Amino acid sequence: MPTKTKSSKPKKALFRKAVKYVYSFGSGKADGNGKMKALLGGKGANLAEMTRIRLPVPAGFTISTEVCTYFYENQSTYPPSLERQIDEAIAKIEHSMGKKLGDPVNPLLLAVRSGARDSMPGMMDTILNLGLNDKTVRALAERSRNERFAYDCYRRFLQMYGDVVMGVQKRPGEDHDPFEVVIENLKKELHPKDPHIADTKLDASALRTLTDRFRKLIRERTGQDFPDDPREQLRGSVGAVFGSWNNDRAIVYRRKYNIPHEWGTAVNVQAMVFGNTGNDSGSGVSFTRDPATGEKVLYGEFLLNAQGEDVVAGVRTPEPVAQLQVEMPEVFRQLQDVRHTLEGHFHDMQDFEFTVEQGRLFMLQTRNGKRTGFAAVRIAVEMVKEKLIKPDDAIRRIPADSLSQLLAPVFEAKARKTTEVIARGLPAGPGAASGQIYFQANDAEAAAQKGLKVLLVRIETSPEDIRGMLAAEGILTARGGVSSHAALVARQMGKVCVCGASDLHIDYAKSTLTVRGKTFNKGDFLSIDGTTGEIFPGEVKTSPSDIVRVLIDKDMTAAESPIYRVFAQLMQWADQRRKLEVRANADQPDQVGHAIAFGAQGVGLCRTEHMFFEGDRIDHVREMILAENLEERARALAKLLPAQRSDFAGIFKALGGRPGTIRLLDPPLHEFLPHDTAAQQALADKLGISIERIARRVKELHEFNPMLGHRGCRLGIVFPEISEMQARAIFEAAAEVQAAGIKVRPEIMIPLVGFPKELELQLALVHRVAAQVQKERHLKLSYLVGTMIEIPRACIVADEIAKSAQFFSFGTNDLTQTALGMSRDDAGSFLPRYQEEEIVRQNPFAVLDQLGVGKLMEMAVKLGRSTRKDIKLGICGEHGGDPDSVKFCHRLGLAYVSCSPFRLPIARLAAAQAALKD
């Protein structure tokens, strides 16, 4: 645009007015406050806030993130007014502490720390003991009456400053840090017999020698002297902290945690306090409640006679903070007060750092504490009871995914500690399971029927293995990702699952599993932790979660389980708020029962083919597939009809009037036929036909890309008699259950529709059968017919499809596979690299790809509604149980999400969180 010329002046121009860059705090007053995290960083804002609420914070100031931005936009220079503002702030500290920077008698020492808006622990630089030089160190020695302490502070400062500010670091070809080399050499000189003595054994004189040598080293390496002037030290340190915002590890961290590069960091400059001046001093890190269990106790650790850095570094093992009750009762009492003050003020569990200097408590930091899922729920619910927060806050605060921890069985803590981990896989179904390993589904089933605890171990699983999976405590596979068949089915069944453990070598012929030289035979015990992916040898003891014991096993009452009670309370609040309905993907009556216990308002996906493997139906199914003409096929289908009818009747009863979406046959037929010769021979004998005929049919049905093959409604189009049998089974079952006085709301779902006419044809068939059954049974049934939206073309022509579909259910598993051209079962060979290269941020089969698949969904929703304003919209892919995806579905305006029963609480909470965002 010609009227607007781009300025070529330096950006400094913008800062000409005396903008405030420096925010002081100390003596109960602060320029900033806790809400100013964007400007002051998390640490700086909370230091200001703590000062305001009269907690004992050493005086200091924060240089705002705007300066960082300026620094990067102006070739590492600062706004002109900054120096003056810093001088004023230092004067305030000096006044507050009664010390002076660089004073040869009573010198003020400073700590310089980074502090971004979001915590980036350990990523950026810190400088302590700033203000020391050859003169002030003597003053410190005198005032502390501890020469060793003073020179130790000084040599640490030289080492940090030399490294961080002046860049004295290991060079290519060098094996050790140059400062450490100087220390080692000195030790050799002074203690030739014991050159490896601890640093703490070096006396004041040795440390003084070190300070000289460090100064020399700096000069040698940089050609510059270490700056004695504390203000120059401060300038250098502030620059180094800003510079460290863009060091490699900080960039990697921000990328990983989605922190924008342009936020920048603030710099906190604070008077030093010392926890290492003797046994009346120390440093600690504490939580206002237990971050693992959520219990309302002061929890944390303390290290006597140590600086804060020592606690975090883990060099000495700290003691529980409760110990202070004995050792420093007054400090402990103060800490309890601090705890109440913090929670009362911040309304959340706090993770805080403190230092005790000669019996006096100083607060150095506070922030919201990280916690387990258990703790998250318990703390949030209890804080509502304590009127610290509102139920809305509780809902917002708990990461929905963390609820999976509350539902999973667990290894008994003691047992797991004593067992070595032999291999690791992907944590695909949370919880803990032990059992005897079996490699074949039928073996596993047989063993389970004998009352054995079984682990099904497969290279990978397929639908043929379902009964074995059902029978097993847990499933372990050598191949496949967290959305492989094994993982998917396991999650739905609430089974423990570790998948893709590629170190396992499974030999089906020998029935052995070899891992790192160790071989396990069929029947040997293994244990797997589906929350961590760990695999243990032998049997590690487990127990089911409280939630499952109360809701499903019913061997525990709500009264007996505090965690159940807080969970139930949370779910109640969530249900009151959410707008999305939640349904379950469930194929069998007992699964439906569990789903309802977990809050399902209906079934969103009943995969009828999962029932095909039960009892002798698989024989009828195979007979149907092997039929050489319509007549033979019809005969086999007639045998299948009663079984399917009773399945559906069971589901309708279990639903008790709730809606149930039943999908017609979806998988390609070859999945139902046996593929190895022995099983084919057995089937041939059973059906009285030749094995050649079976082998031929298997060959005929072979597909290069079964995912894109003859499946879904394509089966019902080519073999309408299959759809007809299924429709009849559904309506006859519905009639039966309705006649028994239970309301029935079947929703029949046609899978894999891409062309409007496909749906029209199947729809006509379903309506025809419905009319027949209603006439035969003399009753009126109320039902819907709709379709899965699971291939891109369906989204594109959704307006046409909506002419016949009463509902759309997004099958985001297949929609993801087709939209991305990526097979879920095969993506394992490149997806990990894709995540590493940040081509994808998350596994698109676990978390909905909103920019790609989501766009197609949006299109389908818009087009679908353009034809049928009140079309019912839902999702039944695995994503229905993923919190981010649930929130996306809420924004899309879907009516419901459907997921595996064990994900229902997560979906309920995520749906409530989404509703609160409106």
Next chain:
Amino acid sequence: MPTKTKSSKPKKALFRKAVKYVYSFGSGKADGNGKMKALLGGKGANLAEMTRIRLPVPAGFTISTEVCTYFYENQSTYPPSLERQIDEAIAKIEHSMGKKLGDPVNPLLLAVRSGARDSMPGMMDTILNLGLNDKTVRALAERSRNERFAYDCYRRFLQMYGDVVMGVQKRPGEDHDPFEVVIENLKKELHPKDPHIADTKLDASALRTLTDRFRKLIRERTGQDFPDDPREQLRGSVGAVFGSWNNDRAIVYRRKYNIPHEWGTAVNVQAMVFGNTGNDSGSGVSFTRDPATGEKVLYGEFLLNAQGEDVVAGVRTPEPVAQLQVEMPEVFRQLQDVRHTLEGHFHDMQDFEFTVEQGRLFMLQTRNGKRTGFAAVRIAVEMVKEKLIKPDDAIRRIPADSLSQLLAPVFEAKARKTTEVIARGLPAGPGAASGQIYFQANDAEAAAQKGLKVLLVRIETSPEDIRGMLAAEGILTARGGVSSHAALVARQMGKVCVCGASDLHIDYAKSTLTVRGKTFNKGDFLSIDGTTGEIFPGEVKTSPSDIVRVLIDKDMTAAESPIYRVFAQLMQWADQRRKLEVRANADQPDQVGHAIAFGAQGVGLCRTEHMFFEGDRIDHVREMILAENLEERARALAKLLPAQRSDFAGIFKALGGRPGTIRLLDPPLHEFLPHDTAAQQALADKLGISIERIARRVKELHEFNPMLGHRGCRLGIVFPEISEMQARAIFEAAAEVQAAGIKVRPEIMIPLVGFPKELELQLALVHRVAAQVQKERHLKLSYLVGTMIEIPRACIVADEIAKSAQFFSFGTNDLTQTALGMSRDDAGSFLPRYQEEEIVRQNPFAVLDQLGVGKLMEMAVKLGRSTRKDIKLGICGEHGGDPDSVKFCHRLGLAYVSCSPFRLPIARLAAAQAALKD
């Protein structure tokens, strides 16, 4: 909308005004004209037009297609005014012919024929000799002085009317037509010794007996009397013709030829003229030019003493129309005049029917003649030279697909010489075809679906055989002339056809074909030459077409080939008009050469992996795949580099400065490894590694859905060293060729991109290698980097992708597979059914699915241009050679289409046709 209430009145209300439904013609005047095809059908409009241009047309009238529409919308009733309009029109015929309908002295007889907007030969019903009854037949006998003729007309009328109007047809379980049974029985009674005498041997008295028995048969079968009243006969006949619009074969035909069901048919009622009154009479079907070769001669056939239906039915083999020059010189002269009048008026080759009644010529129909691809090109080009049409008309008129005939191979001269001709028929559809013989259309279809090459062999074909004809390579009949059903349909479909090979004895029951003592069974191979009419046993080798010989093989000159010359002229006109560039999919230098000969302006897709199988490179490729670490892989790639470089150099040279799009490695790696044990052992020996290592790698690389697996740029991301080697080979080759003084324009294409970052990473790599090579070789290369758009996600995020892509090339093969969730290799099990059920109209892998895939392309084009206004857009999927798809690409505004070299002429013509539509 509440203000607009839906009318519940019958649709008749719309017709209350005296709409004109009936259009008369005769005595040089006509209500209608040739432009009124939508209203009068093709036949009716042209009868009117012929009348207007003073051709001798028997008087008659046309009932418009609106009546057909009314008929179907109003429960098979007619508009009230219709009867009156028909009466008036009959009066005009009576006046024109000097005869009266039902008159016992001089009765007018009528023919009732269907006539849709587009010709649907043989699909609907016809009634001849209407007006006859026991009284009028005697008048006819008297006036014609030929009692046998009169009763033959009468019995034919009864037979047709009984069948078509009154439904007296073969019943389930009956082997023969009931009328034929009556005839056979009468023959047995009258000629017990020779019961199989021809119908023509039955005398007047026998035929009169037949008419009685036919009337009786009708009464027995229908419970109703045959109507003596000619007006009732007319009502019945008109209703039957309208009814036949919706018979099964008409519906199938319309579906295949994309004729809308709602068009409806007109009905033509015309005074009968008789070609069967003696040897001064006859009927013929002629073309104004040879419909097989396009030669400018009167071409057709004539049957003495026969009605038109006899010519078409192929019961007697007719003589060439040229024979009339001898037999009826005056009629022949008239026909030559007619031919010039028709072409001068219609500006196109005409296919006309005529009858000679006692030396007098009557025109019964004219229409644009169906023709072979050869004829289409030759006629169009020659008509331009004759100034009958303009080049634009020539381009518009030739179905682009028909050019494939001109390029199709013919039988090899040598092979054909050494193979005995076992029989000859009429050359009815040019080209050479070999295949296994099948006698039933459904058998032929089933065999073709299994991938067999099939010849359909029939005594004669009927509309029921259409699907078998479609499936076959060629069609061979024992009966029928060049205007028989087989010939007509074959020409239209572009199928090879030999008809009327009367030496063939076909036994449907035994499924055998016997010719001169030699018997061929179902499944045996035969070869037919549709250009010469020759039939060969077994599979005869084929050789290239003239076009290929002149352009590629160069063993023929343009001067030697008339067909080449008209082809070249057409291509010149097309190239002057089209806006789309055409490129070829070509992988090797010689292919590139052929492509350029066929008009390619560059290469749109060079699949580098196609070169991987040449010579010993496959060993290096396998070594690369089997490598266990980067180092081994790099070593193998280094061996591959020189081979790839020389491949690319060859291609750049062949391109001679034209642009060439080179796609980096695309297929999954397992495609390059041997899968059977023997081959694995051989490879193991060759590479000096264990077979287990090979078997393990094959197993590791196995994918469930390779189409959606680790391929495309996913290979280049995980193994950047592969992309690097390929990029280096390309740039080094480019540098080499450019240094030799040939311009080089490489366009490097990254396949299967779905995420912008994939492209960014590969792009950075390519640019890096380009910079290296340019520095090493001290020159500057000009190149582009772009991407295939072949998965739906790429279309959705095309704006992001266009930030790095300099071009998009639509890979519509994979885009179709993913957008439709349909594997091209597996769709065979349901696509035929899908076409039958009209779920899809055409195979979406052959003709672009514009409503689905096309929408995604539109999205990609729009988004791509929103980011990069001048982004280069093309298509390189198979669809690039399909005329409809080419036209769609033109409308989308793509810059080029790329297809296989043999489809280039089609693409050029289609592109010109698209440009003419603008």
